[in-house]
Amino acid sequence: MTLTDPIAALADDCSFIGYLVGLAGVGRVVHTLAGDAEAGTPRAADDFVHLLLGLASLGAGIESLGQGTVTAAQTTRPTTTDAPRWLR
Amino acid sequence: MNAEHLIGMLAELERIREATLDLVEHAAPQLLPAPPDHVEGHSEAVFDLLVGARRAVLGNPAAARRLHDMLVSEGMRYARTAEGALLRDRLAHSNAVENLRRVWETVSLNVLDGPAESNAAPTAWVELLADAVVGQGLDEAILSPLRPEGFA
Numbered sequence: 001m002t003l004t005d006p007i008a009a010l011a012d013d014c015s016f017i018g019y020l021v022g023l024a025g026v027g028r029v030v031h032t033l034a035g036d037a038e039a040g041t042p043r044a045a046d047d048f049v050h051l052l053l054g055l056a057s058l059g060a061g062i063e064s065l066g067q068g069t070v071t072a073a074q075t076t077r078p079t080t081t082d083a084p085r086w087l088r
Numbered sequence: 089m090n091a092e093h094l095i096g097m098l099a100e101l102e103r104i105r106e107a108t109l110d111l112v113e114h115a116a117p118q119l120l121p122a123p124p125d126h127v128e129g130h131s132e133a134v135f136d137l138l139v140g141a142r143r144a145v146l147g148n149p150a151a152a153r154r155l156h157d158m159l160v161s162e163g164m165r166y167a168r169t170a171e172g173a174l175l176r177d178r179l180a181h182s183n184a185v186e187n188l189r190r191v192w193e194t195v196s197l198n199v200l201d202g203p204a205e206s207n208a209a210p211t212a213w214v215e216l217l218a219d220a221v222v223g224q225g226l227d228e229a230i231l232s233p234l235r236p237e238g239f240a
């Protein structure tokens with residue numbers, strides 16, 4: 001396949017939703033790490049902590065996208081044409 | 089030169105980058121440790137993941153640094169919210185984060201920290217590879233007496 005000879009069904013193999021689910025999972029892992037806070041010793045928040053916060057923020061943003069989809073799915077009747085596109 | 093030629097050149101540059109990284113790891117084998125004999129099953133997958141992460145960072149320092157800076161900036165933005173500030177404080181007090189920090193520093197060899205020109209490899213990355221490749225033949229027993237006390 002080249003740019004001038006694309007495969008029409010290539011999008012069906014796209015892992016984009018998988019990337020989003022993976023990032024959301026990493027965000028939840030960050031929250032799990034924070035659950036060990038009771039036993040830890042105080043330490044200033046450095047770049048590493050802010051990096052973890054960035055992952056948590058990304059995960060929260062992705063989960064909010066999913067919640068919007070759930071709400072829409074509950075309030076509207078899915079059609080046979082658009083459901084595969086969004087739910088894959 | 090048309091678009092396909094340019095894209096082909098980018099693909100070739102990527103192949104050269106991988107080949108160069110192979111050469112660097114060959115010249116400095118301590119950067120790519122062999123798996124321990126007793127590692128198997130799930131632990132083997134973890135070892136492969138960690139080695140892969142190190143190779144990704146060492147092989148793509150400028151891109152890794154940009155991703156690192158982007159995540160840190162997003163983390164600082166999130167920490168300015170009430171929810172983010174609470175999570176930041178819990179992370180800063182967490183022993184699990186300290187353990188993860190140790191893993192990350194071991195894997196990345198801290199090459200993403202410190203100064204870096206925009207869109208360029210961090211200084212720490214250059215220094216690490218110079219130490220690993222150039223300094224491999226130096227005899228520590230000869231050098232250590234010349235090093236003033238307190239110098240790493």
